Amino acid sequence: MVTALAGEQSRARKIASTVVDPEMPMLTLVDLGVLRDVTEDGDHVTVTITPTYSGCPAMATMRDDLVHALTDAGYVEIKVRISLSPAWSSDWITERGRRQLRDHGLSAPGPAATGPVQLSLAPIRRAIDCPRCGSDDVRLTSEFGPTACKALYQCSDCLEPFEHVKEI
Amino acid sequence: MDDLDLDHDSVYDGLLGGDASQWAFGTDFEDPLAGVDTTIPAGVDGDLLAAYCLMLGDDALIYAHRLSEWTSNAPDLEDDIALANIALDLLGQARLLLARAAAADPSVVPELPEGSPVPPEDALAFFRDEHAFRNVGYVEAINGDFAVTIVRLLLFSAHRLALLQRLAVSADPVLSAIAAKGVKEVTYHRDYAGRWFVTLARGTEESRRRLVAGLRTVWSTYAELSRPTEVEMRAAEQGFGVDPATLTDEVDAVIEHVLATGGIERPDVPPSGTGPTGRNGRHTEVMGLLLAEMQVVARAHPRGTW
Numbered sequence: 017m018v019t020a021l022a023g024e025q026s027r028a029r030k031i032a033s034t035v036v037d038p039e040m041p042m043l044t045l046v047d048l049g050v051l052r053d054v055t056e057d058g059d060h061v062t063v064t065i066t067p068t069y070s071g072c073p074a075m076a077t078m079r080d081d082l083v084h085a086l087t088d089a090g091y092v093e094i095k096v097r098i099s100l101s102p103a104w105s106s107d108w109i110t111e112r113g114r115r116q117l118r119d120h121g122l123s124a125p126g127p128a129a130t131g132p133v134q135l136s137l138a139p140i141r142r143a144i145d146c147p148r149c150g151s152d153d154v155r156l157t158s159e160f161g162p163t164a165c166k167a168l169y170q171c172s173d174c175l176e177p178f179e180h181v182k183e184i
Numbered sequence: 185m186d187d188l189d190l191d192h193d194s195v196y197d198g199l200l201g202g203d204a205s206q207w208a209f210g211t212d213f214e215d216p217l218a219g220v221d222t223t224i225p226a227g228v229d230g231d232l233l234a235a236y237c238l239m240l241g242d243d244a245l246i247y248a249h250r251l252s253e254w255t256s257n258a259p260d261l262e263d264d265i266a267l268a269n270i271a272l273d274l275l276g277q278a279r280l281l282l283a284r285a286a287a288a289d290p291s292v293v294p295e296l297p298e299g300s301p302v303p304p305e306d307a308l309a310f311f312r313d314e315h316a317f318r319n320v321g322y323v324e325a326i327n328g329d330f331a332v333t334i335v336r337l338l339l340f341s342a343h344r345l346a347l348l349q350r351l352a353v354s355a356d357p358v359l360s361a362i363a364a365k366g367v368k369e370v371t372y373h374r375d376y377a378g379r380w381f382v383t384l385a386r387g388t389e390e391s392r393r394r395l396v397a398g399l400r401t402v403w404s405t406y407a408e409l410s411r412p413t414e415v416e417m418r419a420a421e422q423g424f425g426v427d428p429a430t431l432t433d434e435v436d437a438v439i440e441h442v443l444a445t446g447g448i449e450r451p452d453v454p455p456s457g458t459g460p461t462g463r464n465g466r467h468t469e470v471m472g473l474l475l476a477e478m479q480v481v482a483r484a485h486p487r488g489t490w
Contacts, residue, residue, distance in 0.1 A: 064219065070365055071276025079214060097219025100280075100361035103368060133345065133371050135438055137378050137445050158262035159376060160269040168262065184368045 028061045029054040031089045038077040039163050042116040045078060049108025052099050059092040066104045069164040069184075106165075106184050118147050123169065123180040146171035147178055154178075215303065216279050217358065222287040225355055228422050233356060234289030235318070236419040238308070239463060240347075241281030242319035245309055246471075247340065248274035249478050250327060259330055266376055270337070273369040280362045282308045287358075301489050302482070310482035314472055315465040320408050324462065324471045331384055331391070331398035338377035339402060342438045343409045345370045346431045355423035378442050385446030400451050407455035410435070413463045 025033070032054045037043045045051040045065065053064040063082050067075050079096045086094045106125035109117075114124035123144050140159065145152050151173035158168040159182070166179040224230045251271040258264035286293050286304030293304045294311040302311070323340065327333045348370060351363035384395040410428045412420075419425020443450055462471075482488070 062219075067276075067365075069273060069276060070280060070362075070369060071272040071274070076214065095219070096214070098215075098217060100217075100220060100365065101357065103361065103365035105368075128368075129371075133349065133367065135378055135441060136375050137382050137442065139379070140375075158266060159372060160262070160266035162265070164269055164272060168265075182372070184372075 026054060026056050027089075028056040028063075028086060028091065031085050032061075032063050032082055035078065035081045035085050038074050038081070040117070040120075040122070042120045043109075043113050045082075047110050047113030047116060049104065049110065049113075050078065056091070059090065060095075061086050061091045061093070062095045062097060064097045064099050066099045066102075068104050072164050074163070104184075106181060109181070117181060121147050121178055122166075123147050123178060125181045125183045128183045142180070142183075144169070144180060146174060146176065148176050149174040215283065216305065217283050217287060220358060220361075222284070222358055224288060225357070225424070228355060228424050229418075231289045231291075232415065232418055232422065233359070233424060234285040234292050235415045236425045237281045237285035237288065237359065238292060239318040239413075239415065241278045241285060241308075242317050243323050243344075244274040244281060245278035246317065246319040246474065247323035248272070248278060249474060250323060250325075251333075251337070253327055254333065263330075267333075270373045270376070273366075273373070277362065277366050277369070278309070279305050281359075284356075284358050284362065296486055300486050302486065306482065310479045311486070314467055314475055317462065317465065317467065317471070317475075319462050321462040321468050321471075322405050322408050324468060324474055325405065326470055328398065328401065329394060331394035332401055333398075334377050334380045334384065335395065335398040335402045337373065338381050338442065339406050339435075339439065340409070341370055341374035341377055342435045343428070343431060345374050346434045346438075347426055347428065350426045350431070354425070359424060374438075381442050382446045385448050395446075396448065396451075399448065400453050403451045403453045404456040408457070408461050411458075411461070415463075 032051055033044055033046045035045050035051075037045065037048050037050075040048075048068070050065050050068060051063070052066050053062075055062050063086070065075070065078060065082070082096055083094045105128050107128050109125065117124045123146075126142055126144070139156050142156075143152070144154060146154050146169075149171060151171055153172040154169050155172055156167060157170050157177070161168045161179050165181055165184070167182050168177065169180050170177045224233060248271040251267050251274070254267040255264060255271075258267055282305035283303075286308060290304070293307050294316075296302055296307055296311060300307075322336070325336070328336075345367065348363040348366045352360055352367060354360040354363060381395065384391040386392075410432050412427045412429050416425055417427055420427040420430075440450070462468075
């Protein structure tokens with residue numbers, strides 16, 4: 017059994033780390049914080065991933081793409097395990113992932129709320145900038161977007177609509 | 185095209201090449217609890233755990249289906265998308281809960297023809313008859329207009345959020361993990377419904393009139409959410425479930441806050457019914473039609489692969 021040591025990546029982990037999110041292909045599963053663990057033993061690999069949202073249909077594709085990439089690399093038996101706890105948090109998106117989001121016109125999440133759950137009847141106010149023109153004069157158009165993980169915004173200066181990856 | 189993505193650019197590749205790893209979204213039946221330790225904890229009865237997870241899973245499944253009926257019918261595109269997303273979150277929670285029920289007590293899963301590729305959670309969703317569903321009647325009711333939908337979603341989300349927060353420390357680690365994840369999602373649902381409630385309450389005369397009427401419609405059925413069954417009481421005793429009656433004060437404080445913000449009086453409508461409900465398999469007339477629509481394709485093709 018080979019587990020990646022600190023500062024050293026196993027071959028299987030390197031390959032798994034190249035797999036991207038099917039909806040946001042500028043992010044690898046590492047950038048997204050979905051890839052939790054990769055262990056290999058000869059030509060057997062076990063990959064552990066954490067679902068982002070309970071109903072996210074992209075999870076099935078992520079799992080298939082992991083199997084595909086590792087199969088192409090010569091591994092024979094690939095198991096993809098689900099880790100439910102701790103639940104995925106947008107805080108797990110890496111710094112590189114946040115830069116990638118911004119470079120592709122998406123706004124990265126701020127810190128996720130901690131502590132007791134609050135009811136917020138006023139629109140959530142996030143200190144975010146337009147990923148295109150940098151203006152902080154932006155308005156929320158919907159807390160729900162084209163995928164489970166995004167809210168919709170519009171910039172009041174350049175008028176471009178953009179997507180914000182939600183805090184969760 | 186230099187940047188042609190061979191893994192995703194043609195949905196037919198997987199079909200033509202026979203490469204199972206290239207199928208499009210939703211075409212595989214991997215276990216949503218793959219690799220998760222589903223051992224029943226000491227002091228917990230597996231059949232009771234399954235019965236309890238069916239209740240919570242069926243609430244989410246049936247309500248997800250009902251809410252999804254708004255898709256392409258909502259007042260504007262943003263709310264169309266919002267309600268579809270909320271339904272999707274609930275469907276995801278249902279899938280996990282039904283899978284948990286099946287793992288805890290495989291005898292709850294309907295038998296299918298030999299060789300059927302249908303996984304246990306889908307067998308539970310699509311191949312049970314009406315009397316085997318354990319959801320509250322509250323979630324099967326027809327949507328009504330947008331105001332009725334918002335009121336029903338607000339009361340449901342407030343209740344479910346309180347429930348999931350308590351279940352996050354369930355004695356069953358699988359249920360606890362499912363609940364902890366659900367808390368993050370339902371927080372957005374409750375906020376969405378709460379904001380629309382206040383917007384409708386303080387909007388036009390017509391929006392307020394409809395909201396007040398919607399509140400009266402939903403209020404009489406709301407008590408069902410906190411009316412405990414024997415399964416829930418025993419689940420609470422075994423430390424993995426919650427007696428929903430113990431959530432009432434907490435949920436009520438949230439509802440009171442929303443009512444006050446909207447300047448809406450608490451309705452003086454008495455709760456309807458006290459006897460056996462959906463939790464015991466006794467459903468209202470609309471449930472049959474809902475199930476017919478939800479199940480018809482899967483039942484017509486029990487060996488189908490999607």
